[in-house]
Amino acid sequence: MPEALSPHEVRAALATRWLGHPLVVLDRVDSTNRAAMEDTGLGHGAVLAARRQTAGKGRMGRTWQVPDGTVPFSLVLAPQISPDRMQLLTLATAVGLTDGIREHLHLSVDIKWPNDLLVDGKKLAGILTEARSDPDRIMRAVVGIGLNVNTDAGAMTGELAGRTTSLKTMLGRRVPVSPLLANILSALEAVYDELAGASGPEQILERYRERCVTLGREVTVRERNGSVRTCRANGVDGHGALLVITPEGKQERLFSADVSLSARDALAEGAG
Ligand code: BTN
DSSP, X not given: OTXXXXXXXXXXXXXXXXXXXXXXXXXXXXXXXHHHHHOTTOOTTOEEEEEEESSXXXXXXXXXXXXXXXXXXXXXXXXXXXXXXXXXXXXXXXHHHHHHHHHHHOOOOEEETTTEEEETTEEEEEEEEEEEEOSSOEEEEEEEEEEESSOOTTOOOGGGTTSBOOHHHHHTSOOOHHHHHHHHHHHHHHHHHHHHSTTTTHHHHXXXXXXXXXXXXXXXXXXXXXXXXXXXXXXXXXXXOEEEEOTTSOEEEESSOEEESSGGGGGGTTOO
């Protein structure tokens, strides 16, 4: 099966210096993020992928559906950034993932703040960053990515039906997973190197803002306390927070709210 995830094929195609070393592919796991966080034998640069994930974690405490064809993988990082800038890891990952997909498959992908990849308004991938930190330093970050590669159009159930897409759906053919993953890891390594380098996050944030379909739009903001407001999204700041203008005309910084582009998009969050 040329489209199955094979660690040998990924390693053969892998041109990275540090990301994907080691690369671990499990047949089945509850959550690659959980496993990557708990396996302290996996250090900076390790990638843990799975052929099946039974209890995937999504953003805001949701579960993440992984039907056949969706590829879950998690990256272990020890980033040199302070805990209050952790959101930058998610945003940099969105930029690297869109770079990798565009370079390998010539497919243009949008970003919805903070962590969704969309094509034609439907969710192609989600990113969940988790970390163990002390007050000054992130000790261990795990960046989990769920990418709908060869997922069938009807595979998502419940409220997610019709709200997601896959590379196969967009391109009209099955996509071999191993070379795709190798290319994505190269693009991610480049963006993490840039984040750690002298130029810092600003150029990554510029690329993020160019691809971010949330900006300039009226958005529905749902917060953990249950409040729902319609705001205007007008920027992403240097920490990765979304800047919105509230109905009262005040500017606020959002870090973790659910932001939907329209009522129809509201439930697409958490889609696998
Ligand atoms: C979202 O809610 O959009 C984020 C979804 C992230 C899912 C991925 S799949 C691989 C990794 N392991 C998990 O349990 N979750 C992330």
